[in-house]
Amino acid sequence: MFDRTEALEKAMEVFWQQGFEGSSMTDLTTAMGISSPSLYAAFRSKEALYLEAVRHFSETSAAGIFRALMEAPTLREGLAGMLNASIGCSTQPGRPQGCMIALGATHCAPENERIRQELKEMRRTLQDTLRLKFETAISDGLLPPDVDAASLAAYYATVVHGLSIQARDGATCDELTAILAHALAPFDRITRVNDPVGLA
Incomplete structure (x- = not known):
């Protein structure tokens, strides 16, 4: 079992650095410390993971801008x-x-x-x-x-x-x-x- 929030943070940093298309599944699973089946089970798809990572960024790192x-x-x-x-x-x-x-x-x-x-x-x-x-x-x-x-x-x-x-x-x-x-x-x-x- 893995920490979903921690895994999302790791995925966010990969996408943040490399963009959606520049981030491979290997990049993501390596950074997140999980297997491909676990990634798909938790986040459904690379696209869904990216969109959740962007929303996570908006609610954490970028939240101070609107505040x-x-x-x-x-x-x-x-x-x-x-x-x-x-x-x-x-x-x-x-x-x-x-x-x-x-x-x-x-x-x-x-x-x-x-x-x-x-x-x-x-x-x-x-x-x-x-x-x-x-x-x-x-x-x-x-x-x-x-x-x-x-x-x-x-x-x-x-x-x-x-x-x-x-x-x-x-x-x-x-x-x-x-x-x-x-x-x-x-x-x-x-x-x-x-x-x-x-x-x-």
């Missing part, structure tokens, strides 16, 4: 916290660098289209959450009424995904953190008239 955005006392602090959490997720010592969701399955064979669509929807969730936050801030008078909430949300989602790519390419935590001031500058320009002390 920082949603729980901060101000929108600006939420954005800064989200970006810092994204950097932390992408530069964990002893873990694959980058974000599993941001990097996963942007290209795949036609038979794996379901994987690509699932990750696309997960990436879209961040952008939709940001858009709703910005729309609420506009309604509450914290952002000017002419702000395009959709494009601003797309911008910050793009920054989060870009930080992940930079991390996978070898950027350090300090190098990524230096980007934050530039990333927050557009928000500061938007709110300066309405909120001179930066409390939006």
Whole structure:
């Protein structure tokens, strides 16, 4: 008998490092310390295992990204916290660098289209959450009424995904953190008239 959660963690790291198509069954069973029959009995298929591993990543390693955005006392602090959490997720010592969701399955064979669509929807969730936050801030008078909430949300989602790519390419935590001031500058320009002390 094996520890299912521990095995899922090991599978997650393999997929995180190598992607869905780049991870062989041998890679997975070796990392998980189980046989192929045990893997299929517990997770049904490689695809099902991958999707469960991605959800596990979202609920563990990446959970702080949404939490920082949603729980901060101000929108600006939420954005800064989200970006810092994204950097932390992408530069964990002893873990694959980058974000599993941001990097996963942007290209795949036609038979794996379901994987690509699932990750696309997960990436879209961040952008939709940001858009709703910005729309609420506009309604509450914290952002000017002419702000395009959709494009601003797309911008910050793009920054989060870009930080992940930079991390996978070898950027350090300090190098990524230096980007934050530039990333927050557009928000500061938007709110300066309405909120001179930066409390939006």
